[in-house]
Amino acid sequence: MIAKRIQTDLQRQGFAVGDPSRFADGDFGGKTHAAVQSLQGARGLPATGAVDPLTWQRLTPTPMPMPSLFERCLQVTAAFEGHGFGLAKGNFDGAGITWGVIGFTLSNREIQVVLAAAEVQSPGILARCMGPLAAEWRAVTVLTLMQQVAWAHAMSSGPSREGLPVAWLQAFEKLGNEEVVKRIQMKRAYERYFVPCAASAATLGLASELGIALAFDVFVQNGGFKPDATTLAAGLPPATTEAVRRQKLAACVAASARPQYQTDVLSRKNTLATGQGVVHGASYQLTAWGLGEDAAA
Numbered sequence: 456m457i458a459k460r461i462q463t464d465l466q467r468q469g470f471a472v473g474d475p476s477r478f479a480d481g482d483f484g485g486k487t488h489a490a491v492q493s494l495q496g497a498r499g500l501p502a503t504g505a506v507d508p509l510t511w512q513r514l515t516p517t518p519m520p521m522p523s524l525f526e527r528c529l530q531v532t533a534a535f536e537g538h539g540f541g542l543a544k545g546n547f548d549g550a551g552i553t554w555g556v557i558g559f560t561l562s563n564r565e566i567q568v569v570l571a572a573a574e575v576q577s578p579g580i581l582a583r584c585m586g587p588l589a590a591e592w593r594a595v596t597v598l599t600l601m602q603q604v605a606w607a608h609a610m611s612s613g614p615s616r617e618g619l620p621v622a623w624l625q626a627f628e629k630l631g632n633e634e635v636v637k638r639i640q641m642k643r644a645y646e647r648y649f650v651p652c653a654a655s656a657a658t659l660g661l662a663s664e665l666g667i668a669l670a671f672d673v674f675v676q677n678g679g680f681k682p683d684a685t686t687l688a689a690g691l692p693p694a695t696t697e698a699v700r701r702q703k704l705a706a707c708v709a710a711s712a713r714p715q716y717q718t719d720v721l722s723r724k725n726t727l728a729t730g731q732g733v734v735h736g737a738s739y740q741l742t743a744w745g746l747g748e749d750a751a752a
Contacts, residue, residue, distance in 0.1 A: 457522050457530040457745075458483040461506060464514040465490045470497075482534070488743050505742035524664060524752065525649045527745045528671040529641070532557055535672065535723050535734050540640060541631020545611025545619045548716075551604040552619070554627050556640045557648065557675045562604055565647075567596050569639050570630065577635045584629035588622060648674045653751075655680055659688040660700055665741065667751045669701055669727040673708055676720065680704070681711050698748070701728035 462479040465471060470493045471478040472486040488504040495502045498513045512518040522530075533539070536558045543554040551561030559565035570592070573580050581589040595606050612618035619627075630636050649671055656662070656670040659680065673680055684707045691700060705724035712720040719735075726732030730741045730748075741747065 457526055458487065458534070461491070461514060462487055465494060468494065468514075470494045481539075482737070483530075483743060484737065488740065491743065503742065504740070505747075506745050507742075511745070521745060524667060525645055527664070528649065528668045529556065529644055531668060531727070531739070531741065531744050531746065532672045532675050534737075534739075536675070537735065539631065540637050541628035543619055543624055543627035544617045545613070546604065546608040547611070547615045547617040549604070551607035552627075555631065556637075557644050559640070559643070561607055562600065564600065565643065569636065569643055571596075572639045573630070573633070573636050576639070577633070580630070580633060580635065584633065585626040586622075588626050644675075651679070656751075659685065659704065660691075661697065661704075662750055663697055663748050664746045664751050665727060665730055665748060666697055666701055668741070668746050669705065669724060672723055672727055676723065677708055677712060680708065683707060683711060698729070704728070 459479055459481040461483070462471075462481070465487070466475060466478055470490045472490045472493075478486065478490075491506060491510065492502040492504045494500075494513065495504075495510055500510060500513070506514075508521045511521045533556045536556070538544070538553070538555055538558055540556050541554075543552055545552065547553075549562065552566060553560050554566055555569065559569055561567070570581065581592065585592060595603055598606070608616070610620055610623070612620075631640075652670040652674040653667060655674070656667050659670070661667065661670055670680070684704055687703060687707050688700065691703065702725070705721065705728040708724050709717050709721035722732060722734050726734055726739050727741070730746070732739055
């Protein structure tokens with residue numbers, strides 16, 4: 456992911472902050488922000504800590520283009536989700552199993568689709584990564600969706616049922632570490648979430664990088680904008696700035712979420728609407744992630 460690439464390049468150039476062995480952790484926090492500022496100061500750039508296109512070019516020996524807007528949006532939402540490519544969680548929210556870079560779920564059949572595609576592209580990958588569990592997985596995937604979720608619920612553990620048996624956690628982690636699975640997850644995230652979110656953003660009057668990032672997170676976490684969000688956007692005065700529009704949409708999306716998730720939804724959406732905030736205890740300054748008020752391109 457982008458954050459780890461940035462950290463690796465900063466470390467290669469001698470700008471790592473703190474323990475070098477723990478610097479490239481994929482979490483764009485205060486240490487990475489400080490390291491970017493150090494690099495910018497050494498290269499004669501404004502020490503903003505933001506990874507803008509010029510700073511990005513100074514990270515690598517051979518200048519490379521800025522990661523695509525999709526990659527930048529994915530990086531932030533993936534950080535919010537906290538799964539990486541391989542972490543799996545049990546039936547904490549009724550979705551059966553949640554796994555992968557944007558939290559693909561069993562209940563929406565996304566995990567099944569990703570793993571089926573992986574087996575087609577790399578025959579034998581399920582047996583190699585899942586071992587004896589591969590046969591059980593195949594048997595489960597021919598059941599009705601309700602039965603599949605019930606199967607996942609039965610093996611979920613802990614007060615919130617986030618836990619899964621160690622063998623299953625290891626199997627999903629191994630799958631997530633496979634390059635072919637990472638590519639499939641990225642492709643799925645782009646086609647199923649980013650493409651439709653961009654179309655929805657245009658309808659809602661969101662044209663900036665932050666606007667697209669907000670729309671992407673809504674599609675990932677909330678399944679898309681509900682009709683009340685569309686009505687709200689259509690009724691805003693023509694002079695409404697996009698920043699205000701984003702904040703109103705963020706509040707609207709959070710209000711339509713289930714009560715137990717509204718605080719989490721609002722923290723994520725407000726962070727994307729305003730460009731900064733705290734999500735799950737981590738502070739975010741999204742200019743450092745390459746997302747700002749610039750027009751989406």
